[in-house]
Amino acid sequence: MHLDIVLSLNVIADAASCTARPTFVGDELENMTDSDYESDPGLEIADIHTASGEIDDMHNDSDREDVSHLPVLERPSVQETIPGAGRPLGEVAGNTKLHKAMTDDPWSLFSSEDDFNLASLFVRSKVAKSQINAYFAQGLGGTDSRSFLSAYTLRQHLDVLDPFREYFVWAEASIDDGRHATTFYYRNIIDCVCYLIRQVAYSSDIVYAPIREYDLSGERLYSEMHTADWWWDIQGCDRS
Amino acid sequence: MVPIIGLSDQTHLTNFSGDKKAWPVYMTIGNILSRTRNSPAKMPILLLALLPIPPKFTGESARANEAQRQTNADTLRAVFDLVLAPLQPVAQEETVMDCADGKTCLCFPILSAWIADHAEHAALQGIGSKSCPKCEVRCEELGGDPRRIYETRDYKRYREKALRHEPAELASIAEYFQR
Numbered sequence: 027m028h029l030d031i032v033l034s035l036n037v038i039a040d041a042a043s044c045t046a047r048p049t050f051v052g053d054e055l056e057n058m059t060d061s062d063y064e065s066d067p068g069l070e071i072a073d074i075h076t077a078s079g080e081i082d083d084m085h086n087d088s089d090r091e092d093v094s095h096l097p098v099l100e101r102p103s104v105q106e107t108i109p110g111a112g113r114p115l116g117e118v119a120g121n122t123k124l125h126k127a128m129t130d131d132p133w134s135l136f137s138s139e140d141d142f143n144l145a146s147l148f149v150r151s152k153v154a155k156s157q158i159n160a161y162f163a164q165g166l167g168g169t170d171s172r173s174f175l176s177a178y179t180l181r182q183h184l185d186v187l188d189p190f191r192e193y194f195v196w197a198e199a200s201i202d203d204g205r206h207a208t209t210f211y212y213r214n215i216i217d218c219v220c221y222l223i224r225q226v227a228y229s230s231d232i233v234y235a236p237i238r239e240y241d242l243s244g245e246r247l248y249s250e251m252h253t254a255d256w257w258w259d260i261q262g263c264d265r266s
Numbered sequence: 267m268v269p270i271i272g273l274s275d276q277t278h279l280t281n282f283s284g285d286k287k288a289w290p291v292y293m294t295i296g297n298i299l300s301r302t303r304n305s306p307a308k309m310p311i312l313l314l315a316l317l318p319i320p321p322k323f324t325g326e327s328a329r330a331n332e333a334q335r336q337t338n339a340d341t342l343r344a345v346f347d348l349v350l351a352p353l354q355p356v357a358q359e360e361t362v363m364d365c366a367d368g369k370t371c372l373c374f375p376i377l378s379a380w381i382a383d384h385a386e387h388a389a390l391q392g393i394g395s396k397s398c399p400k401c402e403v404r405c406e407e408l409g410g411d412p413r414r415i416y417e418t419r420d421y422k423r424y425r426e427k428a429l430r431h432e433p434a435e436l437a438s439i440a441e442y443f444q445r
Contacts (some may be wrong), residue, residue: 105387114369121368172394201318201341210345212315215293216352219268219375220363222295222310228364231302236267251269251296259267 104240111261112234124189137173137185144172145180193221236261269296269378270353273311275386276319289317291349296378315349339392341413346390353377364415 037164050217121224125133133249136142143258161167174180185191212254213249223232236257238246280286293314295302303310320338323331356375357439361371382390387399398408400418 032443086310112371114367114371115362115371118364118368118370121364125368134427188288199345201344203318206321208318208341210318211292212349213312213344214352215314215350215399216356216361216375218293218312219270219295219373223268223297223373224364224366225310226300227308228298228310231299232366233299234365235295235373249352250299256378257267257269257296 027252067164078266103242104244106238106240107235108258109125135173135187140170141173145174145183148180149184170253190221190224193224268373270294270375271379271381272314272377273381274317274390275382276389284315285322287319289319291315295375315345316386317345342390343392350377393421 040089055078065187093166119198133139133142136145147153153161158177158180174183196211196213198211199208202208233250233252236252236254238258239249239253241247251257271294274290276287278285278287278290291314292311292313296303298310302308308383308440320339320341321334323334323379325331352417353375360372362370362379365371379392380387384399388395388397391399393399396408397403398416401418403410403416
């Protein structure tokens with residue numbers, strides 16, 4: 027759980043000014059790498075190569091002249107949306123304050139960038155508690171002021187790092203079928219949804235409305251969940 | 267709209283101290299693009315519940331096993347009723363949620379998909395392991411004509427059927443837990 031807390035702070039520091047919704051039109055697409063989204067430039071080049079190879083083959087082989095439709099390997103040229111879907115209602119109360127606090131003191135709780143990087147290293151490389159304690163006991167931490175001097179204080183810092191942690195509450199219930207009593211644990215599913223949709227770290231990768239995409243030849247393109255029909259149908263019936 | 271995606275699988279942990287198992291249920295939302303949603307480092311999948319593990323079958327008699335199986339199914343249904351109970355009022359009426367871009371939106375969280383293997387689907391939906399969890403196809407027709415479109419399961423009918431068999435003393439399972 028603590029890995030994403032570290033990660034989210036990283037991303038907030040980078041993308042503090044980027045609060046606009048992703049629109050998937052125009053230049054933004056070109057920045058998207060390492061995705062299977064249909065507009066991945068690397069993929070496109072590879073596909074075009076194979077497609078041109080096929081065309082050459084067809085010139086040589088007269089039996090294959092009846093191939094009627096070659097897929098147009100372009101990014102979606104036509105996009106259809108439901109007007110008003112995913113429209114924001116207003117600002118989140120206290121959001122600018124939270125953002126300002128985060129950008130003013132991005133290493134909050136940790137005394138400096140070095141301090142944060144050390145904590146990040148400990149967490150990411152899964153250093154054992156005893157090793158962290160030994161690190162400080164042997165004086166490897168140096169003379170710099172550290173905000174944490176043991177595995178315990180590091181853990182305490184991590185626990186309060188997540189600004190949305192109040193959504194996470196475990197509930198406990200027990201069920202008794204007459205012969206056995208079993209205890210089980212669960213979270214409120216709505217709070218989990220709130221937590222996920224609130225994550226600033228995902229803000230460049232969140233969509234709010236369905237979309238229909240077509241390529242140049244008018245073929246429908248399916249990629250992500252919001253480009254399929256199910257979402258469109260459900261949202262459409264909600265609106266009407 | 268916020269499509270909720272659920273995931274679950276029963277996991278065998280150890281053979282020692284009498285076969286321990288865990289049964290985690292996870293959830294994520296479809297609004298997150300798949301390159302983030304599928305990235306383990308970004309932790310977009312949350313642990314929603316740890317289901318109770320039913321006790322082992324005693325093997326005393328076929329009748330005892332059958333009773334145990336029935337109890338297990340009832341327990342599972344009760345637990346899911348409880349865990350998914352907050353969704354019911356919210357899916358019908360709109361809720362305002364804070365979004366990642368600092369704006370508030372009208373949100374309709376709807377449970378849209380459940381990712382599980384076949385054995386898990388069969389266990390969750392209380393069907394025999396030879397029947398299809400998605401559509402109404404008889405077991406002897408499984409793997410039949412791929413072009414034929416089978417009717418998807420009509421869950422309303424199952425619900426009505428289940429409600430008729432509901433023991434009368436309590437109105438709902440949620441009430442059972444709130445006693």
